[in-house]
Amino acid sequence: MGTSVFYFVATLSVIFSLMVIFSKNPVHSVLYLIVTFFTFTVHYILLNAQFLAVVNFIVYMGAIMVLFLFVLMLLNLNKDNEPLKSNMVKIVGVIAGCCLVVTLVGSLKATAISDPVILRNPNLGLLKNLGKELFGPYMLPFELSSILLLSAMVGAVLLTKKEKV
């Protein structure tokens, strides 16, 4: 049961993430991205990572996606002002992308397939364990990421503040 659900949702993730790239209308892309994130949430639930599932649902699907839509509306993207890409660039891009895909597929095929839904430690993703990891072995990076957030905040204020002339 679990395995078939996993493969079903995984297929959906792949299909919708491809739709993100191939759809011509940027708003459609964002909507497909929301669906892709929703399938990720299902993956987290399958892994019994409830906290990550909820965070992914609220923060990514809710807040960040709305932000994306706002930015798209503000930028007013449409076909006319889309930059033209030469065929050369497209061909080079396709070749480079295909090389990457071949490498990744090849190496993943050579890896032994594990059962995707049998968890060695079913409680791994629970909030309690997550907290223990964050405030135990990973305390230093967790605390240092505050510098990252603060510098981003200072920068956002700096860039948006109107300068007195």
Place this chain on the structure above:
Amino acid sequence: MNIIITIAVTALVVLYAGLFKAKKALLPITLVGLLASLAFVVTSWNTNKTYYGMMQMDNFALAFAGITIVGTIFIFLLTQNYFAENSENIAEYFTLILFALAGIEIMVSYKNMSMLFIGLEIMSVSLYILAGIRKGNFASNEASLKYFLMGAFSTGFLLFGITLIYGATGSFDLDVINQYLVGNFKTISPMFYPGVILILIGLSFKIGAAPFHFWTPDVYEGAPTLITSFMSTVVKTAGFAAFLRLFADTFAPLHDFWLPPLMVIVCLTLFIGNVTALFQKNFKRMLAYSSISHAGYLLFSLVTLSGNSANNVLVYAAAYTFASIIAFAVLILVKQKTGNDHFDSFNGLAKKNPLTTLILTVAMLSLAGIPLTAGFIGKYLMFLNVMGEYQVYLVAFAILNALVGFYYYFKVIVAMYFKEGNEIELDTPVQYKVVLVLSVIITVFLGVYPAVILNLI
């Protein structure tokens, strides 16, 4: 650890000083904080402490921390008369530079992939913003956006690589990954190899090595000159320290696997950097391409891994940092006077400013790699290291490229001494004089008496 705390606290104090309009106090506070962290670097020499299993303050980390802090002090000294008098945001600029430095200290001392990522991001996020602080300037906006998009893209590569390596080894810890490689050499998971390549790509983006260099010239040219000098000296040194920590130590057992792609990157970087620099009419853009070509020479230390690799990079990075700071400082002065940064602005500069032109000449000679300057020692060590494994063709190719380099570095010297021009007289503030003289003393001293730094690590 105390180094990072000192720098981060200094950044916060500067931010508050800006809030209370204490404009005069900003630079002294910053310098005191940086000198204190430099003192911590000196006092913790040879202690080799590991903090929480995440950061290793060995001599490698301390040496690179020292050089980046000194470089940042010099760049802070160059802020005199640089930002507009009435600007209200100087405290924020200072804070962001200090935050970037805190990220850099994490990058030179990480022992865990998560720390590498956080350090790199702290540094990059601060730099994306710093590149765009000239809000009214189109080039600055473009530089910031381009840097941000490219940086985010390359971070994606890096993260994907880290994920694959985690999948193969089950750990972010560099020692555990190294143990895994040594212990299971015959049965390394196939996922590990693309992981290594993706990390190689991600880090090459960050240090601006070809073919991942396309952002470099535009960003370096568009960003304010002071920020460019920070990016091309301190940030680049940190990128190489991070590169070296990962590839020269942790991934060393797989050297045969990642050597061919690295060789391609080295050759392309040298060739594209040097040849494109030839055709530049703009001094700042020329320095951007020259920084690409120097990235190629710096990568030589990874072609042949030896006990000296880290020290060679340190010497080269020191030589390159101080020579570049001189070049950018003089460029700022010239630009303030003439309003543009083309080679023509340097015409006839020697008549009225003998000392400044002499110092810039020494810097150019050092970047080109003429004996008796630090740049020569750096290049010599790099070539010697590679010759240890008889990579004759690579050395021959690199020497040809170095010869190409002579041409465009000498173009500046020729313009200053032998071309007729609008004989301008530069106003050199005191702090600029201090930075120029100290940098040139370090450059010549390291060139004449390199033994001080040669066996440091």
